[in-house]
Amino acid sequence: MEITLPPAPKVGMVSLGCPKNLVDSERILTKLRSDGYAMSPDYAGADVVLVNTCGFLDSAKEESLEAIGEAIAENGRVIVTGCMGQEAETIRARFPQVLAVTGAHQYEQVVGAVHEAAPMPASPYLNLVPDRDLKLTPRHYSYLKISEGCNHRCSFCIIPALRGDLVSRRPDAILREAEKLVAAGTRELLVISQDTSAYGLDLKHAEWPWKGAPVRAHMTDLARELGKLGAWVRLHYVYPYPHVDRVIPLMAEGLVLPYLDIPFQHAAPNVLRAMKRPANEARVLERLRSWRAICPDIAIRSTFVVGFPGETEADFQYLLDWLDEAQLDRVGAFRFEPVAGAAANSLPDPVPESVKEERYQRLMAKTAAISAAKLAARVGRVLDVIIDEVGEPDEDGARGATGRSQADAPEIDGAVYLRDVGDVAPGDIIPVTIEDADEHDLYGVPAAR
Numbered sequence: 001m002e003i004t005l006p007p008a009p010k011v012g013m014v015s016l017g018c019p020k021n022l023v024d025s026e027r028i029l030t031k032l033r034s035d036g037y038a039m040s041p042d043y044a045g046a047d048v049v050l051v052n053t054c055g056f057l058d059s060a061k062e063e064s065l066e067a068i069g070e071a072i073a074e075n076g077r078v079i080v081t082g083c084m085g086q087e088a089e090t091i092r093a094r095f096p097q098v099l100a101v102t103g104a105h106q107y108e109q110v111v112g113a114v115h116e117a118a119p120m121p122a123s124p125y126l127n128l129v130p131d132r133d134l135k136l137t138p139r140h141y142s143y144l145k146i147s148e149g150c151n152h153r154c155s156f157c158i159i160p161a162l163r164g165d166l167v168s169r170r171p172d173a174i175l176r177e178a179e180k181l182v183a184a185g186t187r188e189l190l191v192i193s194q195d196t197s198a199y200g201l202d203l204k205h206a207e208w209p210w211k212g213a214p215v216r217a218h219m220t221d222l223a224r225e226l227g228k229l230g231a232w233v234r235l236h237y238v239y240p241y242p243h244v245d246r247v248i249p250l251m252a253e254g255l256v257l258p259y260l261d262i263p264f265q266h267a268a269p270n271v272l273r274a275m276k277r278p279a280n281e282a283r284v285l286e287r288l289r290s291w292r293a294i295c296p297d298i299a300i301r302s303t304f305v306v307g308f309p310g311e312t313e314a315d316f317q318y319l320l321d322w323l324d325e326a327q328l329d330r331v332g333a334f335r336f337e338p339v340a341g342a343a344a345n346s347l348p349d350p351v352p353e354s355v356k357e358e359r360y361q362r363l364m365a366k367t368a369a370i371s372a373a374k375l376a377a378r379v380g381r382v383l384d385v386i387i388d389e390v391g392e393p394d395e396d397g398a399r400g401a402t403g404r405s406q407a408d409a410p411e412i413d414g415a416v417y418l419r420d421v422g423d424v425a426p427g428d429i430i431p432v433t434i435e436d437a438d439e440h441d442l443y444g445v446p447a448a449r
């Protein structure tokens, strides 16, 4: 006898903000999917829409509020979660019709709210556990969140107020998740947290058994074990503490990608002090030099803030000179923007907008020149490239593709544009001869094998 199943309720998801929020969205969707819910790619088909908000900057909050407004206008049945959940009153004042508001990481609450808003019809056939987790990133790379929260109190940041102090995941749980992701097709693991170098401090770096041997809750041990899974492992949000020196040999050994994302934010001692930045010490340049001596190919990515309150022209010039010395591979920059609730807002001597803009342009010109010179030095070399997208064949049947070298994280760094790729698929890692370079990207062709 055929059984006609009642249709599963459909959930739509709007995910805003950083990769950490994206991972939260994936977790929520995975749980809902295992509870039997279906996903809707658009507002019209959804029984309820989840908006996972970001509250990091005032501009992000405004974007979150606009997304909530759009979801209400298009669908009407909206649940809000994520960082802005801390400000339930603001949300309810503007959108009284919102069905529920839950905060960041309140997975059970948000899933409970969906069950209430769009109850599952009673059917044992709908409550299937999917084979693998739902992912919002392409199948071949995955973000791996190793901890929540942060013990630092940078004066421009409200993350600790929103997400609390550092809470690390157990290393065996992280490794199990990573192993599952690799088995499901992930070729690149992107390790994320607020401070990856602090991983395990709250667990006192205790040991857990993993594959018959103990593994410490420590960045070095975790990186080494992740490196054995056979995927690229990329470390994000690392601070240059002395113990980070110990992951550099893992890069030289090929276990972890020769890449570190270190959000320096500034270089001038006065500004770093006012920012209350961790690992704020004068010997960073020395440390960069010693890392490059061990692993010459290491790519350092960073972000900087210009126009922080009290930043003088001399401070800014110090940063430019520091960048000349540091020769960072990839740099992102922001003009300082006060975030409601951040301690930095009450600092004296705000920098006028026009000065911020002028410094931003100077910083970008400097870092673009450094990047162009570093990329030009790669022309003629053969680099491993992971394929992200493959184009359609042209009239001659030739196909191009877009990929990334080991020095490029997805979304934030440059790309490698390939010609005449033949038969490749997203996630393939192939040797590529680099033929040309510009300020941010490389151009190449698959190397003759």
Ligand code: SF4
Residues within 6 Å of the ligand: 150, 151, 152, 153, 154, 157, 158, 159, 160, 194, 195, 278
């Ligand atoms: S390290 Fe500083 S900027 Fe990063 S999350 Fe912690 S407090 Fe915020």
